[in-house]
Amino acid sequence: MAASNRSCLQYLFHLAHDNLEFRLPEIKALLALRSKPFHPCVNFKEQSPFWCLEGLSVEDVCSVMDRSVCAKSAFELWGHGQSHSELRTSLLSYPQEKMSPYMQKGSSYKINVYTFNKTLLFEERIKKIDAMDYLPFQGTVNLKNPQFTFCLLEDYGTDPNNIPELPNYVYFGRLIADGQRELIRSYSVKNRHFIGNTSMDAGLSFIMANHAMVKENDLVFDPFVGTGSLLVSCSHFGAYVCGTDIDYNTIHGKGRSSRKNQKWRGPDENIRANLRQYGTESMYVDVMVSDASKPVWRNAALFDAIITDPPYGIRESTRRTGSHKDTIKSPDGSYPESHVPVSQAYHLSDIFTDLLNFSAHHLVLGGRLVYWLPVYRPEYCEEMVPLHPCLRLISNCEQMLSSHTSRRLITMEKIKEPEELDSLAHLSDPHFSGYQKHNAFREKYFSGLNKRSGKDDTKADVSGK
Numbered sequence: 034m035a036a037s038n039r040s041c042l043q044y045l046f047h048l049a050h051d052n053l054e055f056r057l058p059e060i061k062a063l064l065a066l067r068s069k070p071f072h073p074c075v076n077f078k079e080q081s082p083f084w085c086l087e088g089l090s091v092e093d094v095c096s097v098m099d100r101s102v103c104a105k106s107a108f109e110l111w112g113h114g115q116s117h118s119e120l121r122t123s124l125l126s127y128p129q130e131k132m133s134p135y136m137q138k139g140s141s142y143k144i145n146v147y148t149f150n151k152t153l154l155f156e157e158r159i160k161k162i163d164a165m166d167y168l169p170f171q172g173t174v175n176l177k178n179p180q181f182t183f184c185l186l187e188d189y190g191t192d193p194n195n196i197p198e199l200p201n202y203v204y205f206g207r208l209i210a211d212g213q214r215e216l217i218r219s220y221s222v223k224n225r226h227f228i229g230n231t232s233m234d235a236g237l238s239f240i241m242a243n244h245a246m247v248k249e250n251d252l253v254f255d256p257f258v259g260t261g262s263l264l265v266s267c268s269h270f271g272a273y274v275c276g277t278d279i280d281y282n283t284i285h286g287k288g289r290s291s292r293k294n295q296k297w298r299g300p301d302e303n304i305r306a307n308l309r310q311y312g313t314e315s316m317y318v319d320v321m322v323s324d325a326s327k328p329v330w331r332n333a334a335l336f337d338a339i340i341t342d343p344p345y346g347i348r349e350s351t352r353r354t355g356s357h358k359d360t361i362k363s364p365d366g367s368y369p370e371s372h373v374p375v376s377q378a379y380h381l382s383d384i385f386t387d388l389l390n391f392s393a394h395h396l397v398l399g400g401r402l403v404y405w406l407p408v409y410r411p412e413y414c415e416e417m418v419p420l421h422p423c424l425r426l427i428s429n430c431e432q433m434l435s436s437h438t439s440r441r442l443i444t445m446e447k448i449k450e451p452e453e454l455d456s457l458a459h460l461s462d463p464h465f466s467g468y469q470k471h472n473a474f475r476e477k478y479f480s481g482l483n484k485r486s487g488k489d490d491t492k493a494d495v496s497g498k
């Protein structure tokens with residue numbers, strides 16, 4: 034990375050090293066919320082824990098960090114280099130007028146040392162801080178409550194079996210803000226009032242809300258709402274939320290509990306109570322029992338975002354209402370009063386066709402659809418991702434579930450209003466056949482291949498499937 038262009042500020046983002054695939058779309062989406070492009074400095078490496086970005090204001094950086102669960106901290110970058118001597122040269126060429134407001138007499142500060150892929154002893158850290166005495170700090174050190182926090186960050190590569198003696202790269206900067214990693218713990222499903230077998234992990238729920246660019250006062254819909262984990266994260270960001278599920282017990286918080294030591298769900302175990310737990314009940318619109326294959330909404334662009342985790346038949350069934358016999362509808366489209374819907378298989382291909390068509394009709398222009406697509410890895414190719422003429426593919430990130438299965442987090446943006454033939458576009462799409470056979474994914478998931486790698490399958494449990 035060249036220490037060039039010192040006139041414009043550069044910001045260093047320190048990213049968490051989990052959820053690698055989701056980081057770039059998250060930061061891009063959060064910048065897009067500020068109408069800012071993602072502008073990396075030279076030598077940008079997506080897999081690195083450190084990203085240097087330019088073309089941003091402090092306010093932009095703060096607003097990204099106010100939402101990000103992928104970024105740990107962000108710094109105003111003062112210097113960097115491949116060695117400490119390069120860092121020194123770089124720091125000494127950083128404009129005085131940009132440094133001095135934070136180094137005044139009477140101010141207080143502290144310097145942290147962060148090392149990636151290496152643990153340093155306390156004495157080694159102190160030595161590194163002492164070695165930076167060439168910086169003209171005039172304030173006093175205050176470790177507990179400093180006015181300004183600085184950080185020396187050292188990158189020792191990503192291979193834990195081959196940790197170099199000296200860092201590959203070093204950075205120094207002023208802390209601007211920390212990210213929202215804390216949300217992963219404070220919203221953990223372990224401590225949530227109402228949960229189910231397929232409740233979505235808190236970190237991923239926030240990532241989905243970020244990919245969807247959910248913002249204050251948006252209206253967000255989850256057509257396969259389950260226990261409402263995605264509504265929880267969206268309401269945290271100030272959106273009004275609603276959802277549907279085919280399962281009466283889930284919507285009404287009745288039936289068997291998913292908790293270990295509890296047989297039946299207790300009173301008030303429902304989605305509204307979850308939002309109440311996190312102080313966002315006022316954002317709860319409602320949830321209702323409804324079959325996503327038979328949308329009940331009036332024909333209008335109602336939602337700012339649609340965020341969902343459709344069923345794919347591993348722990349929950351992929352069902353829809355209807356029987357194999359033709360049901361007789363009255364001419365106005367309603368069913369006779371005596372009609373009791375029974376369920377039939379809901380093929381994966383239909384789930385995604387319906388979801389994309391529904392989104393094309395019911396998202397506002399520029400609104401985003403974010404959903405999980407199950408994938409049988411040996412057969413996956415990019416062309417298998419369902420497309421729609423009204424929806425532009427924004428990102429497609431893999432999360433491995435086992436050696437041969439994964440799910441991909443798909444983000445799409447509505448770019449035009451649907452025309453008559455748009456909803457049939459998928460029929461001419463040969464790639465869609467991957468999901469065509471009834472429960473093909475389910476069969477493959479439980480195939481012999483899977484049995485052989487039994488260990489892998491427990492991984493899927495962790496991620497809520």
Ligand SMILES: C[S@@+](CC[C@H](N)C(=O)[O-])C[C@H]1O[C@@H](n2cnc3c(N)ncnc32)[C@H](O)[C@@H]1O
Pocket residue numbers: 229231232233256257258259260261262263277278279280283323324325326341342343344345349350351352353354379
């Ligand atoms: C993977 S779970 C969603 C989990 C949810 N994200 C949560 O955090 O609890 C899929 C949900 O889709 C529901 N479902 C299955 N078929 C449906 C259909 N045809 N219409 C609406 N919901 C359906 C299931 O009852 C299940 O609750």
